[in-house]
Amino acid sequence: MTTLHAGLEKLLASNGHGKQAGAVWLVGAGPGDVDLLTVKALRLIEQAEVVVCDRLVSPEILALIPASALSIDVGKTPGFHGMKQSQINQLLVELAAAGQQVIRLKGGDPFIFGRGGEEMTAVQEAGLVCHIVPGITAxxxxxxxxxxxxxxxxxxxxxxxxxxxxxxxxxxxxxxxxxxxxxxxxxxxxxxxxxxxxxxxxxxxxxxxxxxxxxxxxxxxxxxxxxxxxxxxxxxxxxxxxxxxxxxxxxxxxxxxxxxxxxxxxxxxxxxx
Structure with a gap:
């Protein structure tokens, strides 16, 4: 079992100990320049415990994620989707249901061609809270x-x-x-x-x-x-x-x-x- 899978299973199992449901934060990482992050996005990234990130988030921004955080890469490349959108939606729901404050880090702005609307709807339909942090779109x-x-x-x-x-x-x-x-x-x-x-x-x-x-x-x-x-x-x-x-x-x-x-x-x- 990989370290990532072990950490993920531990988080998902933690809800069995009576932990309250968490929430999902859809955070726009902007087009790449780390200086273009909003203050709110920067604060959330630096305090993150669980991050689900996209391919379009720049390495400089990914470097801001704390070493102690569980970072899950669900990025897609043209013609290759390592994780389908439905699976990403389910992952966000499961992590939040396990009591985690999940930072869903997306390139650009979550609501402009970022499928943020789909992910928000999935989280809300599961009865969980979804916060939106806009980013500078490409x-x-x-x-x-x-x-x-x-x-x-x-x-x-x-x-x-x-x-x-x-x-x-x-x-x-x-x-x-x-x-x-x-x-x-x-x-x-x-x-x-x-x-x-x-x-x-x-x-x-x-x-x-x-x-x-x-x-x-x-x-x-x-x-x-x-x-x-x-x-x-x-x-x-x-x-x-x-x-x-x-x-x-x-x-x-x-x-x-x-x-x-x-x-x-x-x-x-x-x-x-």
Whole structure:
């Protein structure tokens, strides 16, 4: 039996000694930069006894978990789910029912493409308490880290956060509603289906020359930004081979990206810390 399994079985068995039911805390870890954690999230992580964490939580944030805490990795990678969502839901319920204050640590914000709603519902339906601690979602984190504003008085009067990966794979979207050039589109999990995304957007009226930013590992030290256009998106992804986690920002606001200025600002910030 592994140390993890032994620790888990001990926790689950502890409810048999009359321990009161615990609770689940869905905590948003943000897009990766440890400095972007909320104060509340940081406090909960540093005091944690049981943490159930996702793949998208950065190593720097995972390092904040106390060595004494039981840390359970339930992260999913594209095409491989080590633990199904239903099993994760059940694990959270069992741990809380055993009297644990469970920190469910999720990349970004739990309620924006993080399945936080599903986990909250499962916990509540079991008669247990579920607290929500919001985090900075990837779209706003990457926008800040790249200097690409998601809205702009002259260029974009609205912004849409969209999943680029449907429940059964290929995205099924209302393409007609996405054609407005004054609307910024941010696609989460869009790399796999980038060809279909670009084809449909162009077919329904988006200019083929609309700029696109591919932001890999946004806000982290190894962040990479690749610029392209809608009609060159699939070719660019094939050539540059961006890796998940990556975000696609589509719209005229991408033209405001200035790599040199951002590099200079980052250097200045590091020198003055």
């Amino acid at each position: 779209a706003t984190g990457c926008a800040a880290a790249t200097g690409i504003p998601l809205t702009h008085r002259d260029l974009a009067q609205s912004v849409r956060f969209i999943t680029g990966h449907g429940k059964d794979g290929k995205p099924q979207l209302d393409w007609e509603s996405l054609k407005d050039a004054r609307q910024t589109l941010v696609f989460y999990m869009g790399l796999t289906w980038c060809g279909a995304l670009s084809e449909q957007l162009i077919a329904f009226g988006r200019d083929a020359e609309t700029p696109v930013a591919i932001v890999e590992r946004g806000t982290r030290a190894d962040q990479r930004v690749t610029l392209t256009t809608l009609h060159q998106l699939a070719e660019t992804v094939l050539r540059e081979k961006p890796q998940s986690p990556a975000l696609l920002i589509v719209g005229e606001v991408v033209r405001l990206y200035r790599k040199k200025e951002l590099t200079e600002c980052a250097s200045l910030r590091l020198q003055t810390v």
